[in-house]
Amino acid sequence: MKKTIILFSLLMVVLSVHADDISAVKGLVHRLFPGYEQVFSFRKTAGKTDVFSLRSEGGKIIVSGNNANSMAFGINHYMKYYCHVEVGWLKSDTFQLPSVPPRIPKPVTIKARVKDRFFLNYCTYGYTMPWWRWDEWEHFIDWMALNGINLPLAITGQESIWYKVWSELGLSDATIRNYFTGPAHLPWHRMINIDRWFAPLPMSWLNGQLMLQKRITARERELNMRPVLPAFSGHVPAELASIFPKAKITKLAPWDGYAEQYSCSFLDPMDPLFTQIQRRFIEIEDSVYGTDHVYGIDLFNEVTPPSYAPEYLSRVAKQVYASLANADPQAIWLQMTWLFYYRQKDWTNDRIKAYLTAYPKNRSLLLDYYCDMQEMWKSTDKFFGVPFVWCYLGNFGGNTMLTGDLETINRRMEHAMAKCKGNLAGIGATLEGFDCNPYIYEYVFEKAWNFPTNRNVQEWVNALADQRTGKVDANARQAWQLLVDSIYNQQTVTQQLQPFFNMRPAFMTSKMVSQIPQVDKEDKILLEVIEKLLQVDSDRQSYHFDLANLTRQLLTNHFMSVFYDYQKAYEAKDLQTMRLLAKKMTTIIEDLDKVVGTQSCFLTGKWIKDARAWGKDPMEKLYYEQNARNIITTWSDKNMGLNDYAYRSWAGMVKTFYGERWRMFFKAVEAALKARQHFDKAHYDSYKDRVCTFEKYWWEGCVGNFKAVPTGDSKTVVREILAKYQ
The missing domain is CATH 3.20.20.80 (Glycosidases)
Incomplete structure (x- = not known):
């Protein structure tokens, strides 16, 4: 009798653990996929190796796994490869579920390759x-x-x-x-x-x-x-x-x-x-x-x-x-x-x-x-x-x-x-x-799981294109294949990648000048990719993010190319051309601020609003805002090595921080030429001191009042911008 009670108790413990795993994954479905709670049915399997299985049974999607984490990964596999749904890492990353849950034509079982x-x-x-x-x-x-x-x-x-x-x-x-x-x-x-x-x-x-x-x-x-x-x-x-x-x-x-x-x-x-x-x-x-x-x-x-x-x-x-x-x-x-x-x-x-x-x-x-x-x-x-x-x-x-x-x-x-x-x-x-x-x-x-597409980049990219747009679309797939064959096929060669636009303004070094042909080549690819994506009919938030994100990169690249012409005009002491190019770069800054303003994750205002929300009184709110501004600009005090390390091409910062630094640079260079002087080290050091003072004032004085919610439709904004530059 005693042995029976012990075995029964052990069985209850096992069932309790299983129930906890199933309850946990049901909770995840309820939070992320409301309305799909009745679509999934979960089965707990034995074994220590992480594994999940998917199959259709009647009107249900049966998700099996050795624990809640494995079953969650299985759910994501179903969402990505059957529903064309990609769940982003930020709460602001929204998505739409299919009105009719797709069936799984053939059962799938996938094990983890690593613990x-x-x-x-x-x-x-x-x-x-x-x-x-x-x-x-x-x-x-x-x-x-x-x-x-x-x-x-x-x-x-x-x-x-x-x-x-x-x-x-x-x-x-x-x-x-x-x-x-x-x-x-x-x-x-x-x-x-x-x-x-x-x-x-x-x-x-x-x-x-x-x-x-x-x-x-x-x-x-x-x-x-x-x-x-x-x-x-x-x-x-x-x-x-x-x-x-x-x-x-x-x-x-x-x-x-x-x-x-x-x-x-x-x-x-x-x-x-x-x-x-x-x-x-x-x-x-x-x-x-x-x-x-x-x-x-x-x-x-x-x-x-x-x-x-x-x-x-x-x-x-x-x-x-x-x-x-x-x-x-x-x-x-x-x-x-x-x-x-x-x-x-x-x-x-x-x-x-x-x-x-x-x-x-x-x-x-x-x-x-x-x-x-x-x-x-x-x-x-x-x-x-x-x-x-x-x-x-x-x-x-x-x-x-x-x-x-x-x-x-x-x-x-x-x-x-x-x-x-x-x-x-x-x-x-x-x-x-x-x-x-x-x-x-x-x-x-x-790659941590053992299924076929984890070894074939091209197959994975096609699936990604489907997820980002919510459908199988030839233009989207071509766009993403082009991206992965070019921009997402370049090995990182520096610890920090930074667009020229986000650097503290100065004339280009010979190394920067040598990058211009590569930037021009990348611009042609980006333009082709964006134009292909514009032909896609999608209301997915991820699709609109991609349009804004790629256009952001295109504009910052284009800014570098225009500045190269500005530097040549300076070397030729062609003040009229310099003014025209400075005006063109100012327009690029305004367009860049507008396109990133369509995305929640690119808003300086949201970063600041979230920081201030931790304050219990006005003084604490100011403290948190200053700290939030400091780390994404000078990082520490002015003119130290970490300056611009955590740069952000974010709406609000683009115009009031980076844009102002460039306006100060254009003004300083023009002043030197008007005085028939070179913009030499002495001129640069004087200008740099003023910029450093401005940078500290921006974060310490909390310059600018920025929107915390996105504005504008990225597709419309991108079309307007491309029409302007083509």
């Missing part, structure tokens, strides 16, 4: 997500589930935990909140790069983020994700030394041009206080957010370690892992390998090996962070057997520029899967910010 599918980057929390509320997070988490992501970086709300830890150790409220940075800059505080920039951090932010992270982690786990939580990396408030005078706390060198007052302090992992802080942080974090035992710790991101001696690096890594295991015996230490790429001359293989193999391999997980540029697994003997995730980065600063080499991505991922079967744990994407190339990341995550 882990990682997503996000510390920087994404500054360049894209700092102002998100739950509604945007809820949609995004559903998008991650649809794309099979099961290992998301989850670092929201950690400052609320740190506040508790530092308070317990005796630091005051003012000291702690002045140690933090402003919200948009917190990723670089978390990576031990900067302290105090835009401090103090309001208490309302800490409280709001704590509640938000609770909802984020709960929903991610509901959809079978393992949130990667933060842990202690040695970063401490400088004032901690006054409470623990014997602690080995070192002031790190200033990061990337910041003044010394913003430098971070680092507690030596060998110090007993390190283990004490690690344990307390994880205890509190676990009590508030729970844990899946995966923790992100990056000790030396873009900073120099106290020593590069292999013995030291081995000892430090071993001690950091020991502190983590002391707090959570099941802990897995996840870290990005960006530091090995960033300082390749210093991180030699003997040092990397000593650092990575100092603790158990099965307690480690690495992110090969920038495989679109350099696959570190190839130069480190496959990370010496330590499990790693192949990652596509593809974007710096959330920049708005077309980029993404699908053929290279395909080839490199297939090669890694063939050569690293022993320790390739997964596939990931580590974009710094959401950009204007969302489909590239969807392609990366489809």
